[in-house]
Amino acid sequence: MRKEHLITATQLSRADIEAVLDRAAEIDADPSAWAEKYETAVLALCFFEPSTRTKMSFDTAMKRLGGTTTDMGGVESSSVKKGESLADTMRVVEGYADAIVLRHPSEGAAQLASEFVDVPVINAGDGAGQHPSQTLLDLYTIREHTGLDDLSIGIMGDLKYGRTVHSLANALTNFDVRQHFISPESLRLPRSVRFDLHESGAQLREHTELDSVLPELDVLYVTRIQRERFPDESEYRAVAGEYRIDAETLEDGKQDLAVMHPLPRVDEIAADVDTLEQARYFEQAHNGIPVRMALLDELLGGVSQ
Amino acid sequence: MSDRELRVSKIRNGTVIDHVSGGQALNVLSILGIDGSEGLGVSIVMNVPSAQLGKKDVVKVEDRELSQSEVDVLSLIAPEATINIIRDYEVTKKTRVDQPETVTGILSCPNHNCITNGGEPVETKFSIVPDGVRCAYCGTIIRDSIADHIDTE
Numbered sequence: 396m397r398k399e400h401l402i403t404a405t406q407l408s409r410a411d412i413e414a415v416l417d418r419a420a421e422i423d424a425d426p427s428a429w430a431e432k433y434e435t436a437v438l439a440l441c442f443f444e445p446s447t448r449t450k451m452s453f454d455t456a457m458k459r460l461g462g463t464t465t466d467m468g469g470v471e472s473s474s475v476k477k478g479e480s481l482a483d484t485m486r487v488v489e490g491y492a493d494a495i496v497l498r499h500p501s502e503g504a505a506q507l508a509s510e511f512v513d514v515p516v517i518n519a520g521d522g523a524g525q526h527p528s529q530t531l532l533d534l535y536t537i538r539e540h541t542g543l544d545d546l547s548i549g550i551m552g553d554l555k556y557g558r559t560v561h562s563l564a565n566a567l568t569n570f571d572v573r574q575h576f577i578s579p580e581s582l583r584l585p586r587s588v589r590f591d592l593h594e595s596g597a598q599l600r601e602h603t604e605l606d607s608v609l610p611e612l613d614v615l616y617v618t619r620i621q622r623e624r625f626p627d628e629s630e631y632r633a634v635a636g637e638y639r640i641d642a643e644t645l646e647d648g649k650q651d652l653a654v655m656h657p658l659p660r661v662d663e664i665a666a667d668v669d670t671l672e673q674a675r676y677f678e679q680a681h682n683g684i685p686v687r688m689a690l691l692d693e694l695l696g697g698v699s700q
Numbered sequence: 701m702s703d704r705e706l707r708v709s710k711i712r713n714g715t716v717i718d719h720v721s722g723g724q725a726l727n728v729l730s731i732l733g734i735d736g737s738e739g740l741g742v743s744i745v746m747n748v749p750s751a752q753l754g755k756k757d758v759v760k761v762e763d764r765e766l767s768q769s770e771v772d773v774l775s776l777i778a779p780e781a782t783i784n785i786i787r788d789y790e791v792t793k794k795t796r797v798d799q800p801e802t803v804t805g806i807l808s809c810p811n812h813n814c815i816t817n818g819g820e821p822v823e824t825k826f827s828i829v830p831d832g833v834r835c836a837y838c839g840t841i842i843r844d845s846i847a848d849h850i851d852t853e
C-alpha cells in the first residue's frame with residue numbers, strides 16, 4: 396500500500412502501521428544502509444506553531460535518509476503574518492519540496508493543505524486534532540516493549556485537547572487493546588474521538604482516578620494538563636495534582652509497566668521516575684528518528700531511487 | 701385542518717414541501733434563505749395532525765423551485781419530507797428527500813478553531829453520520845439544532 400498523505404490516525408490500518416514499524420526496525424538495525432536513499436529529496440518543514448522537538452525530529456530523519464529540509468521559519472517572519480491563507484502558502488511551498496510536514500494551530504489544517512497540493516502532507520499536529528506521526532513512534536515503543544496485542548493501556552491527562560491522545564486511541568483500535576482513559580471530568584475525550592472509537596468497536600473505559608486501574612496496566616501514557624484549560628489557578632492546581640505520578644505512585648503498578656509521555660513534560664512525571672526501569676519516555680522520543688525515516692520512505696516512495 | 705383542506709389552497713408555480721417534522725417549518729425557510737424580504741408568496745402550516753409523523757408542517761413557496769443542495773440540507777431536519785414542484789397548478793415532480801453522503805458549503809462548523817473558519821478558500825463539508833453531521837476537516841459532530849449552523853451569508 397502507499398498512502399498519499401498522513402492526516403489522521405483513523406486512516407491507518409493495521410497493515411499500514413505494521414509496514415511502517417517493520418521498516419523502522421530495519422532502519423534501526425542498520426541506519427547507514429539508508430544514508431543515501433533520498434539524496435535529492437527535499438522536505439518542507441512548515442510549523443505555524445512553536446515546536447522544537449517534532450521539527451528537529453523530522454529534520455534529522457530526512458537528513459539521515461540523505462535528503463535536505465527547507466524550513467518556513469517562525470510565523471512571525473513569514474508571509475502568514477501578512478495575511479496569506481494556508482492554502483496559498485501550501486501551494487507555494489509545494490514547488491520547493493517533495494513532501495510537506497505541517498503543524499498548525501487550527502483543527503483540520505492538514506486536511507485542507509492536502510486538498511491543495513500534490514506532494515504528500517504529513518500532519519505534525521493540527522490544533523487539538525491529530526498528531527499521527529507521534530502515534531507511530533508511540534506504537535513502535537509499545538511494540539518493542541510488550542507487543543501490540545493483548546494489552547492494557549492507561550491514557551491519562553488532557554484527553555480533550557491532547558492530539559497525541561486522539562491519534563493514539565484511534566490507532567490502537569487496530570489491535571487487541573483495552574484502553575483506559577483517566578482524566579478529570581472536564582478533560583474527557585471529545586465526542587468526535589469517542590464516536591470513532593465506538594465505530595471501530597474499541598474496548599474502552601473512562602476513569603477519573605488512576606488508582607483503581609493502575610495495577611492492571613501494561614502501559615501508562617501520561618500527558619500534560621495545561622494551565623490555560625482552567626478558569627483559575629487554584630482549580631488548575633487542585634486538578635492537575637491528581638494526575639501527577641512519582642516513583643511512589645508506581646509501586647502499585649506492574650513491575651514491567653511502561654511509562655510513556657509524548658514530551659515535553661513539566662511536572663506530571665516526577666524526576667524520581669526517570670531512573671526506574673518503567674520510564675520509557677526518552678527511548679520513546681529517540682524512536683522518533685527511525686519511525687519518521689520509515690514514514691518518509693513510505694510517503695516519498697523512492698522518488699530519488 | 702385536514703390534508704384535504706390544505707390541498708385546496710393550491711399555488712400556481714413553486715414548491716410545496718410536505719411532511720416536514722412538526723415545528724421545523726421556520727427552519728426549512730431559513731435553510732432556503734427565505735425571510736419574506738424576497739417578496740415571494742410563502743404560506744406555512746404548522747403542527748397539523750399527520751398519520752405518519754404525528755404532527756407535521758407544510759411549507760409552500762410560490763415562484764421558487766428548490767435546488768438539489770437545498771433538498772440535501774432539508775433532509776437533515778426533515779427526513780420524511782416530500783417536495784412537490786408545481787407548474788401551472790399541477791405537480792410536475794414529486795420527490796422524497798434523500799440523505800446525501802455529504803453536505804457542502806451550506807453549514808458552518810461550530811468549532812471556532814476549525815480551519816474552515818479561518819478565512820481559507822474552501823467550502824465547508826460535512827458527512828452524514830447517525831443522528832447528525834460531521835465536519836470533514838476537524839471532525840466536530842453536530843447532533844442538535846443543525847439548522848442553527850446554516851451559513852446565512
Ligand SMILES: [Zn+2]
Nearest residue numbers: 809814835838
Ligand atoms: Zn470543522
